[in-house]
Amino acid sequence: QVQLQESGPGLVKPSETLSLTCTVSGGSINSYYWTWIRQPPGKGLEWIGYISDSGSPYYSPSLKGRVTISLDTSRNQFSLRLSSVTAADTAMYYCARHVSKTAADSWGQGALVTVSS
Amino acid sequence: QSALTQPPSASGSPGQSVTISCTGTSSDVGGYNYVSWYQQHPGKAPKLLISEVNKRPSGVPGRFSGSKSDNTASLTVSGLQAEDEADYYCTSYAGNYNWVFGGGTKLTVL
Numbered sequence: 637q638v639q640l641q642e643s644g645p646g647l648v649k650p651s652e653t654l655s656l657t658c659t660v661s662g663g664s665i666n667s668y669y670w671t672w673i674r675q676p677p678g679k680g681l682e683w684i685g686y687i688s689d690s691g692s693p694y695y696s697p698s699l700k701g702r703v704t705i706s707l708d709t710s711r712n713q714f715s716l717r718l719s720s721v722t723a724a725d726t727a728m729y730y731c732a733r734h735v736s737k738t739a740a741d742s743w744g745q746g747a748l749v750t751v752s753s
Numbered sequence: 754q755s756a757l758t759q760p761p762s763a764s765g766s767p768g769q770s771v772t773i774s775c776t777g778t779s780s781d782v783g784g785y786n787y788v789s790w791y792q793q794h795p796g797k798a799p800k801l802l803i804s805e806v807n808k809r810p811s812g813v814p815g816r817f818s819g820s821k822s823d824n825t826a827s828l829t830v831s832g833l834q835a836e837d838e839a840d841y842y843c844t845s846y847a848g849n850y851n852w853v854f855g856g857g858t859k860l861t862v863l
């Protein structure tokens with residue numbers, strides 16, 4: 637049973653860069669896409685982007701230019717960097733395993749990131 | 754890309770059936786059979802209920818079913834139970850490796 641766990645700072649200052657890492661255990665990085673999804677407090681889900689097992693990233697058009705997703709297969713981890721953050725980027729950030737063009741079938745528990753000075 | 758349209762709320766009594774709609778366009782819901790549904794209880798991560806319009810992952814009760822007609826996908830919960838009270842989100846592949854979510858529907862079991 638694959639498990640995912642997000643880690644990173646819970647507080648980021650405006651204009652700085654948000655960085656989160658997702659550690660995958662109990663399963664292989666291969667043959668899946670590794671996804672970041674966020675949820676502002678009291679609001680719906682927003683797809684941020686994902687990265688293939690070969691390291692090719694794909695981003696939401698609304699965040700493109702600010703977001704970078706990378707993969708470290710040696711550590712079974714993938715990471716999210718979101719630059720120039722504002723209060724609107726305050727959200728629960730989830731990492732998930734995405735089965736190609738089908739669905740995200742395994743999720744982390746989420747990491748709350750607050751953007752505030 | 755715009756979010757998919759879901760009703761903000763739905764409700765039903767125990768044992769009844771409820772259907773939640775998810776309306777998109779020919780560029781997402783209508784263009785691909787890659788519509789998924791997720792259930793989210795308060796304070797919890799979303800859980801996959803339905804993938805590829807109507808496929809249930811192992812462990813998901815048969816009371817949950819999905820369908821699609823043109824640009825609208827639907828999730829039906831039959832035989833409502835108290836534990837079905839949760840938020841439900843649809844998502845669809847939108848081409849060019851992009852995905853779009855619905856705004857979510859809060860299901861209340863009366």
